[in-house]
Every structure is written in C-alpha cells, then in structure tokens.
Amino acid sequence: MDITVGTVFLSEVVGTAMLLLLGGGVVANVVLAKNKGEGGGWLLINFGWGLAVFAGVTVAYASGAHLNPAVTLGIVTSGATEFAPGVPVDAFSILAYIGAQMIGAILGAGLVYLAYKKHFDATADPALKLAVFSTGPEIRSYGWNLVTEIIGTFVLVFVVLGFGRAGDGELESPAGLAALGALPVALLVVAIGASLGGPTGYAINPARDLGPRIAHALLPIRGKGSSDWSYSWVPVAGPLIGGGLAGLASTALLPIV
Template sequence: MTPFVAEIIGTALLLTLGCGVVANTVLQKTFGNGGGWIVITTGWAMAVYMGVVVAAPYSGAHINPAVTIGLAVAGKFSWSLVGPYILAQFIGAMIGAFLVWITHKPHFDCTVDGDTKKAVFCNKPAIPHLFSNIMTEIIGTFILVFSVLYFTDATIEDSGSLVGLGSLGALPVAFVVWGIGLCLGGATGYAINPARDLGPRIVHALLPIKEKASSDWGYSWIPVVGPVLGAVFAALLMLGLS
C-alpha cells in the first residue's frame, strides 16, 4: 500500500466511524439515539485508533492536515509530501462522510431538523464567538500535535532496545483525542482537523439531503485555520525547547 492510499483509507475510516457515532447518537430512530457526549467522544477516539492502526505502517498515519503541517514545520516530515498527504486526507474524509450518509439514509430521512443532520458532517459552535471558537480549535490542536511530537517508542530498561508495540502503539493518540473531546470539545465540537470538518461539510453541501440546513460556510474557515495555527505553534514550541 502506498502512503497516499494509506492516508485515504485511514482518513476514510476515521470519518466513517467518527461521523458514524454522531449519526448514531443524534439521528432519529437509531438504537443509539440520545447516547450523549460521552458516546460521541469515545466513538471519535476509537475512530482515530482504527485509522491510525491501518495507515501507520505505510504513511505514519497523519490522517489530519494539521498533523502533517506540524510535523513538516518541526522538521520531521518532508515538505514535498505535504500537498499529496493533505489531498489524500481530504479525499478520505469525503469518502467517509459519504459512507455515513449511505448507511444512515433512512435515519436522515426521518430526522426533521436540518441542523441535526448537518451535525453528523461538520461542526458548529455551541455559542458563536469568533475569538473563543478559534482559540478552542487552536488550543485543542496544539495539545494534539504537541503530544504527537513527543510520542516515543518503548524501550527495555538498561538495554535501550526498542520494543515494538504493534497496534497498541496507536492507543496514545486515541487517548489524546478522547481527552481533548471530553475536556475542550463541548464548545465547538473539536474539529482539530481541517479535513475532518471541511471534507464532510463539502459532502453535506453536495448530497440530496431532505430538508437540509445551510452548510454554514461563514463558520467553515475556523475549523481549518484554527487547527493549522495550533499545529504550527506546537511545532515551533517543540523546536524552541529542543
């Protein structure tokens, strides 16, 4: 599998499961309806885990343009690969969002509120406030990327030998995303990933969804710019501390 394909598949898994848990929780007549914030944040954490497990051996499993940019700024990733990785991540995000619509179409059809349907695809602030909303995305993504930059491999004490953790190596990033969602996510829905929000938002705009609400393009730049800034700040601080 090439890194480009791995990023597509990893991000598609992320969005299929992540948007899927939102659909399962908010759409009418699902068995998970009303599951609440704990279910949503846990589902997203597991979505990250699955995406990382599949993509990591082939691409490093960025599955997030902010992570790709942060690693490049920190000197841990080639700038020549940033464009292809981000393209792959957006393709994967749009595929994942489309699959969620396919699997939940009867539930979209029987859900009346257009904003509830849109919530399956993209974020909106609980309270619209430009400064607070963008700062939430900046800080959340800063925590994510700063943590990723400091992840280390396990070693055997005294020998310094690396210990391969296999698929368990994907757990740390899943826990970080889970923590961000639980602690900071209630303000904006914690995109912390430009592809996660903008890709599905485009899909929402294109799909023939009954009684569809506006895709809210006026807000759409915040889950893109905020995460990019947060990633850059995290990389610059890491460089400053090293």
C-alpha cells in the same frame, strides 16, 4: 524499506475514510432519529471518535497515519526531514498527504450517509443532519471559537510529537501517529474531547471538518438546510495554526533524549 508517495497517498485516503466513517457514524447514531443510540450523549460521541482514531491510525500504518493536515504541518514545523522512509518533507509530499486526507474525509462522510440514509430522511432538524458531518460552536464567537480550536489542536500535535520523541532520537517508524501505536493517540483524542471539546465540538482537524462539510453540500440529503459556510473557516484555520505552533514549540520544549 523506502515508501513511495503513492503508497502514502493511498494509506492516508484509507485511514482518513475509516476515521470519518466511524467518527461521523457515532454522531449519526446519537443525533439522528430512530437510531438505537439516539440520545446517547456527549460521552458516547467522545469515545466513539477516540475509537475512530484508533481504527484510522491502525489501517494507515504505511504513511504514519497523519490523517490530519494539522499533524502534517506540525511535523513540518518541528523540523523533520522525512514523513516516512523515502518520503522527504517537501511541497509535493505535503500536498499528497493533505490531498489524500481531504479525499478520504469526503469518502468517509459519504459512507456515513449511505449507512444512515433512512435516519437522515426521518430526522426533521437540518442542524442535526449537519452535525453528523461537521462541527459547530455552542456559543458563536468566531474569535474565541478560533482560540479554542488552536488550543485543542496544539495539545493534539504537541503530545503526538512528545510520544514520538520520548526516549528515542532515532525513530525508524514513519513519522506521525502510527509510529506511536494507535491506542495512546485514541486516548489523547478522548482526553481532548472531554476537556476541551465543549465549546466547538473539537474539530482539531481541517480535513475532518471541511471534507464532510463539502460532502454535506453535495449529497442529496432530504431537508438538509445550510452547510454553514460562514463558520467553516474556523475549524480549518484554528487547527492549522495550533498544529504549526505545536511543531515550533516542540523544537525547544521536547528535546530528543
């Protein structure tokens, strides 16, 4: 059965909102004051983001659950002709996916703020408040931070495409993450965070970083400080480059068998 672009748009909004609600939520639980998870550390955040991907992918099955402009771009550069049955790869559908992902990310971040409103108020450090919404480097070096994001996103999109191609040249499911089942993708995100996430916090998704950063700038968060716009281009450009390169590489390195 063909899927309409409207269905794709709604699916991506819902899935990305779920991703950011649970992903941003685990960061808020760990870093904001007077939380039961306060001080839970990197591993809790890492596994929380993996499970957030699991939930987001599960509810965005109709669109293929890209939830990430880098994934969308990687599918384009891999030479795919459809994002989903009846949804061709063209400028309109690309904009629909990416627009929905951005809207969903902003909505999900806003829900995190509502859930943790009193804890944002109780936290003095504005950097911790920003960390709930967006990523930042441990050592600020824009060029090397960009390289880290390119590599991490390349791994994400390349392995996702590998999942989709393994042993089956005629997938009938929508292209993207939901075609694989949610669990392998969630474990992949945990692996990337554990292995490559230390330098920059592994945005590996432009919508995941830029959407919540916009929400941070707009929301009436007490004592929130700067949204760090000087860094904001890195978690957008890096994932887009990495995702696009992964799609191109897949055409030669991931033959359909």
